[in-house]
Amino acid sequence: MAHEEILSEQEAIEKDIRSRVAAFEKARGNLIPILQMIQEKQAYLPPEAINTVAAHLEIPVCEVYGVATFYNQFRFHPPGRHPVKVCMGTACHVKAGDVILENFERKLEIREGQTTPDREFSIERVACVGCCALAPVALIGDTVHGHMAPSKVEGLLLRIRIEKEKAEREKVRGER
Amino acid sequence: MMLNILIDDKKIEAEEGKNLLQACLDNGIYIPNLCHVKDMAHPQASCRLCFVEIEGEKKPVPSCSVTVREGMRVKTDTPSVRRLQRSAFHLLLSRHFIECKVCPANRKCELQKIAKFLKVGLKSNYPLLLPKAVLETGKQETDESHPIFNYYPNRCVLCGLCIHVCRTTHGIALLTFAKRGIDTVISFYGEEDVSRLPGDKCLACVNICPVSAITLKSLS
Ligand code: SF4
Ligand code: SF4
Numbered sequence: 225m226a227h228e229e230i231l232s233e234q235e236a237i238e239k240d241i242r243s244r245v246a247a248f249e250k251a252r253g254n255l256i257p258i259l260q261m262i263q264e265k266q267a268y269l270p271p272e273a274i275n276t277v278a279a280h281l282e283i284p285v286c287e288v289y290g291v292a293t294f295y296n297q298f299r300f301h302p303p304g305r306h307p308v309k310v311c312m313g314t315a316c317h318v319k320a321g322d323v324i325l326e327n328f329e330r331k332l333e334i335r336e337g338q339t340t341p342d343r344e345f346s347i348e349r350v351a352c353v354g355c356c357a358l359a360p361v362a363l364i365g366d367t368v369h370g371h372m373a374p375s376k377v378e379g380l381l382l383r384i385r386i387e388k389e390k391a392e393r394e395k396v397r398g399e400r
Numbered sequence: 401m402m403l404n405i406l407i408d409d410k411k412i413e414a415e416e417g418k419n420l421l422q423a424c425l426d427n428g429i430y431i432p433n434l435c436h437v438k439d440m441a442h443p444q445a446s447c448r449l450c451f452v453e454i455e456g457e458k459k460p461v462p463s464c465s466v467t468v469r470e471g472m473r474v475k476t477d478t479p480s481v482r483r484l485q486r487s488a489f490h491l492l493l494s495r496h497f498i499e500c501k502v503c504p505a506n507r508k509c510e511l512q513k514i515a516k517f518l519k520v521g522l523k524s525n526y527p528l529l530l531p532k533a534v535l536e537t538g539k540q541e542t543d544e545s546h547p548i549f550n551y552y553p554n555r556c557v558l559c560g561l562c563i564h565v566c567r568t569t570h571g572i573a574l575l576t577f578a579k580r581g582i583d584t585v586i587s588f589y590g591e592e593d594v595s596r597l598p599g600d601k602c603l604a605c606v607n608i609c610p611v612s613a614i615t616l617k618s619l620s
């Protein structure tokens with residue numbers, strides 16, 4: 225049942241996107257505004273949406289993809305429930321932000337721009353988040369973690385997982 | 401109308417409207433080039449290898465983006481031309497994974513040809529900009545998403561010839577540049593549906609690639 229619900233919800237979203245795309249004039253100049261609209265609605269650009277856009281504007285699918293990948297603002301994977309954002313601004317870069325990024329990538333076994341199969345975590349790099357004094361900085365959800373160190377990564381992820389398990393256990397208990 | 405031009409003290413004739421690089425190549429004067437094809441309407445001038453000096457112009461210019469003029473005097477081998485070509489070439493090589501011995505392009509490779517012509521090695525003077533995993537494992541990446549072709553992003557020189565030839569052959573390009581900057585790659589995204597593919601009937605992109613960065617799966 226739950227699975228069917230998700231499916232029908234998915235279909236409803238796709239239908240909504242299709243009708244919104246159809247409302248745009250068939251002009252190549254509308255490509256980016258359309259992509260922005262989809263990303264705003266769905267938080268990423270699913271393959272079906274890319275196909276819809278290509279069909280509507282009558283341009284090759286790969287061209288839509290080429291344009292979309294040129295801009296950092298577009299995502300191609302659904303964001304995780306706990307999006308990890310690693311700062312790559314100048315201050316964080318100097319303090320080896322790339323090492324922090326690499327650590328998250330290794331611990332979660334995904335690359336930047338991707339989402340874990342259970343959709344719990346996703347990783348992206350962001351520009352200066354405005355607290356350079358705390359460099360290197362990473363955000364998990366809305367929580368800022370300053371003075372990041374490779375050794376802190378594991379612990380942060382573990383805490384979120386433990387909290388999730390606890391919440392689930394409590395839910396089960398509540399249902400009983 | 402035929403125009404007279406002078407290239408390195410050699411007199412040649414070239415048709416009006418012709419591109420200078422093509423005029424030289426047609427007359428057996430080699431100028432290193434990667435991103436040029438005959439009769440391309442708008443040269444992309446992206447590889448920055450085809451520099452020449454033209455009398456009356458202050459700086460060397462990419463010859464693929466110049467149209468021949470009557471009485472033009474051109475030098476293809478001045479020290480500043482060579483300096484520019486060598487730096488451009490080494491920048492290209494800084495994101496190129498060298499493994500000539502096992503590379504399908506070996507011996508017919510444009511990079512080998514250009515290296516020989518410029519009298520430089522294939523090892524870049526610049527720090528290598530290959531992805532970390534490639535440097536660590538010593539193995540290059542392969543994009544196997546396409547049902548018929550494999551694509552090797554660390555071999556590709558991003559000359560764009562594959563996109564150009566696909567577009568001129570089929571009216572639309574079934575492959576594209578994706579991402580940007582140092583991450584730029586060629587992508588077949590969305591064209592993986594075999595039923596819609598010219599497939600192994602059309603190997604235009606495979607055949608035009610100067611470094612065999614697109615190969616037939618069945619052969620690799
Ligand atoms: S593309 Fe050319 S230079 Fe590069 S590895 Fe292959 S043969 Fe060597
Ligand atoms: S795949 Fe080959 S032809 Fe296409 S851009 Fe790369 S090097 Fe050039």
Ligand code: FES
Pocket residue numbers: 311312313314315316317351352353354355356357359361
């Ligand atoms: S550079 Fe990372 S917070 Fe400013």
Ligand code: FES
Pocket residue numbers: 432433434435436444445446447448449450462463464465
């Ligand atoms: S051939 Fe002229 S810039 Fe590439």
